[in-house]
Amino acid sequence: MRYLGLAVDFDGTLATDGRVEGATVDALARLRGSGRLLVLATGRELPDLEATFSRIDLFDIVIAENGGLMVQPASGTQVPLAPSPPAVFVDALRARGVHPSVGAVIIATWDEHYADVCAVIAALGLELDVIRNKGAVMVLPAGVNKGTGVARAAVELSIPLSAIVGIGDAENDYTLLRACGLGVAVANALPSLQAGADLVTQGARGEGVAEVIGRLLADDFAGVTPRPRGDIRVVAHETDARR
Numbered sequence: 001m002r003y004l005g006l007a008v009d010f011d012g013t014l015a016t017d018g019r020v021e022g023a024t025v026d027a028l029a030r031l032r033g034s035g036r037l038l039v040l041a042t043g044r045e046l047p048d049l050e051a052t053f054s055r056i057d058l059f060d061i062v063i064a065e066n067g068g069l070m071v072q073p074a075s076g077t078q079v080p081l082a083p084s085p086p087a088v089f090v091d092a093l094r095a096r097g098v099h100p101s102v103g104a105v106i107i108a109t110w111d112e113h114y115a116d117v118c119a120v121i122a123a124l125g126l127e128l129d130v131i132r133n134k135g136a137v138m139v140l141p142a143g144v145n146k147g148t149g150v151a152r153a154a155v156e157l158s159i160p161l162s163a164i165v166g167i168g169d170a171e172n173d174y175t176l177l178r179a180c181g182l183g184v185a186v187a188n189a190l191p192s193l194q195a196g197a198d199l200v201t202q203g204a205r206g207e208g209v210a211e212v213i214g215r216l217l218a219d220d221f222a223g224v225t226p227r228p229r230g231d232i233r234v235v236a237h238e239t240d241a242r243r
Helices: 022-033 046-052 087-095 111-124 146-157 171-179 191-196 205-219
Strands: 005-009 037-041 061-064 069-072 077-080 107-110 128-133 136-141 164-168 182-185
Touching: 005 146, 005 171, 005 205, 022 037, 022 205, 037 146, 037 164, 046 061, 061 146, 069 146, 087 107, 087 111, 107 111, 111 128, 111 136, 128 171, 146 164, 146 171, 164 171, 164 205, 171 182, 171 191, 182 191
Parallel strands: 005 037, 005 164, 037 061, 164 182
Antiparallel strands: 061 069, 069 077, 107 136, 128 136
């Protein structure tokens, strides 16, 4: 096999309004049955994902919190891939009336608070990345993203990034598509993501994912040449269990 795994975004790609169609779940199961590996890469925090989607057991690894947390559903193991959010940053946001969601690594709020988030980061001199995604604002340690998260998953699964197909729909999926050996945008993806993808599906959301799976099983994307890739660095902090 040319491609040994599939890394897929959740909202807007695998799921429509948080719901994954049965046909899409069946396609994931077929891919798993072919011996390939599955990685779910999402900006959601794990409790929210589990409350929304009951079939994370189909995935070998879940990269949650936009690259900040690695989860192995089979064992329940959770490995933060970066330090916890700075308490001083969270306190400063709350002092401004912003009450973010705080995960193991990520701090998340909404676009209306973007200016406050940036102002607090500047005032405190913190090295944090602010990622906007369809109305959401995610704050992570500098250099942590879906691309680095999937790169870490590839190490855990002992397969090269070049053997993984990545598929997504939004701003925060750009690093995912660039990290993987083949980057695919679903038909409903933002035009900017489509422009940077190796392929764009005919189907939207889950139908697009099923389309990619069908192509993987049929001919392993024979004849498709991906664009040149830049290196994606695997983030390793002392919180990483491998250290």
